[in-house]
Amino acid sequence: MNILLAEDDLVLGELIAHLLKKKGGYKVEWLTQGDDVYDYAIESHYDLLILDWMLPGEEGVSICTRLRKEGYSGAIIMLTARDALQDRIIGLDAGADDYLIKPFEIDELLARIRALTRRNYAPIQEQIVQIQNITVNLTNRTVSSKEKEILLTPREFQLLDLLIRNKGQVLSRDVIYDRIWGYDSDATMKTIDATVKLLRKKLHEAGQRDIIQSIRGVGYKLEI
Incomplete structure (x- = not known):
């Protein structure tokens, strides 16, 4: 599985990318600037986007909204410290498939990824x-x-x-x-x-x- 991770916290981003590769066996590309994420997502094939809500430049929730508006069908998990109900509603309405509140354990993120894989990724025929x-x-x-x-x-x-x-x-x-x-x-x-x-x-x-x-x-x- 190819994953695009967008996280501007350098320590957290490096840790998530490392553990996704080591424990999940996934291929991970890591970005820190929100302005880069949209173009990467539409130019390359990723099975999953993991987007931090608060990114420098364009925020994750805005990127998610734009991608869904353009018909992007890949899975998206939103990461955020915002734990209010209204914030979760905003993230899901923006098109996120799942919503994970910081701080979280990497095993929970891996479980969420496996759940999305079972739900969203039956073999896809090329169009x-x-x-x-x-x-x-x-x-x-x-x-x-x-x-x-x-x-x-x-x-x-x-x-x-x-x-x-x-x-x-x-x-x-x-x-x-x-x-x-x-x-x-x-x-x-x-x-x-x-x-x-x-x-x-x-x-x-x-x-x-x-x-x-x-x-x-x-x-x-x-x-x-």
Whole structure:
């Protein structure tokens, strides 16, 4: 199992990562900055995210909310010293699967992980979409052409994913902006057009005809 641990307390983070590897046999990647967690989560495949609520930069509960809004389906455990009922409700409503209050014993964390594994991790079939000579793996978030990977940025892949899941439907710029960037972002509507342009270019260079249609004054749609 691959785990992404986000904990800014250096002593605690090192201890958790060490014990998860030693006692659980898990692969663990450890981050200390909240601003890094979202991109790591969507760019790599992790079976479980362990997020501290209070992280420098973006807080764990905010990261959890964003990931769930984007359709992230991996398991998430929230770590926090907040033990009030309302705080637990906020964490669970943000999309956390479980909530562990500090201080805790590592054996309890391991038991929670095993419980989530039993509940959430039946074998997963990869979801693959073929678009002419382009293969899009929606599970592993990769795109390839004739076995050669097409390198997309996280935003470009999110855009392609969103269009694929809504193929044939016109998506307004407002909807795309909200789903990918969020209305609290500093990005502008021009960012959408620029991202579409770059995505089209990369697909075209891989031999794919233009499948992303511009709907004047509205937005975009994918025609396969």
